[in-house]
Amino acid sequence: MSEGGGAKIRLFLVDDHQLVRDGLRARLGDIEEFEIVGEAASGKEALAAVESLRPDLALVDVGLPDMTGIELTSALGERCPVLxxxxxxxxxxxxxxMSAMRAGARGYVLKDAPSSEIIAAIRAVAAGGAYFSSALTAALATPQAEDNALTERERExxxxxxxxxxxxxxAQKLDVSVRTVETHRLNLRRKLGIETAAGLAAYALKRGWIKG
Incomplete structure (x- = not known):
C-alpha cells in the first residue's frame, strides 16, 4: 500500500466466476479506501497482470481452472513478494x-461471510496483519505439537x-540478538510445522494468546 495519508488499498480479484467478481465489485466498490485495479478468471491471467498493475492485495478463490488458489498464492509470493x-x-x-497459510496467504475468509467481515479482513491483511473468518475457528492451525512442547521464550x-x-x-523487545530470534523461529517451524507468520498468528489466535 502506498505511503501517505489517504492512500487507497489497491485490490485485485481472482475468481473464475464473473458473477462472483461482479458481486465483490458491488460489495467493495463503494468503500472509499479501496480501489479495485483489476481482475482475473484464472491463475495464469492473474500472474500476467499483477506485475504491471502492482496491487497491494489479491483476493483469491481456491478453485481456479488452471491451478488451485493455493498454488497461485505460492506463485504470487515468488513473483511479487510484497503482494x-x-x-x-x-x-x-x-x-x-493450513495449505493456504503454508503457501503464504495472510488470511482466509468464507465467501458467504458478511460484507463487514470481508472488509475487516482486507483492512487487517493490508495493514500487515492476519485475518481468519470467525466461521473457521475449528480449522485454525491445529498444532502438531502440544503447547507445553514450546519453551516460554519460544511462546513469547x-x-x-x-x-x-x-x-x-x-530482539529489541526481548533484549536478545537477532540470531537468537531466528533460532527460536526455526524451532517453532520444526515443532509446530507452521512456516508462515500468518500460520503462527492463526495458532496464537486459536489459543487466545492474541486477539483477532
Missing part, C-alpha cells in the same frame, strides 16, 4: 486453511511474530 493474499473461498476444511517469540513484529523488533 499480500487473502483467500476468499467456499471451502471451510482444515486442510485448505511466537506471540510477537503473530502480532507482526520483525526479527529485529523482537
Amino acid at each position: 499480500r493474499v487473502l483467500i476468499l473461498s467456499m471451502y471451510d476444511s482444515q486442510g485448505y486453511v 517469540v511466537l506471540i510477537l511474530v503473530a502480532q507482526g513484529d520483525s526479527n529485529k523488533r523482537i
Whole structure:
C-alpha cells in the first residue's frame, strides 16, 4: 500500500466466476479506501497482470481452472513478494486453511461471510496483519505439537511474530540478538510445522494468546 495519508488499498480479484467478481465489485466498490485495479478468471491471467498493475492485495478463490488458489498464492509470493493474499473461498476444511497459510496467504475468509467481515479482513491483511473468518475457528492451525512442547521464550517469540513484529523488533523487545530470534523461529517451524507468520498468528489466535 502506498505511503501517505489517504492512500487507497489497491485490490485485485481472482475468481473464475464473473458473477462472483461482479458481486465483490458491488460489495467493495463503494468503500472509499479501496480501489479495485483489476481482475482475473484464472491463475495464469492473474500472474500476467499483477506485475504491471502492482496491487497491494489479491483476493483469491481456491478453485481456479488452471491451478488451485493455493498454488497461485505460492506463485504470487515468488513473483511479487510484497503482494499480500487473502483467500476468499467456499471451502471451510482444515486442510485448505493450513495449505493456504503454508503457501503464504495472510488470511482466509468464507465467501458467504458478511460484507463487514470481508472488509475487516482486507483492512487487517493490508495493514500487515492476519485475518481468519470467525466461521473457521475449528480449522485454525491445529498444532502438531502440544503447547507445553514450546519453551516460554519460544511462546513469547511466537506471540510477537503473530502480532507482526520483525526479527529485529523482537530482539529489541526481548533484549536478545537477532540470531537468537531466528533460532527460536526455526524451532517453532520444526515443532509446530507452521512456516508462515500468518500460520503462527492463526495458532496464537486459536489459543487466545492474541486477539483477532
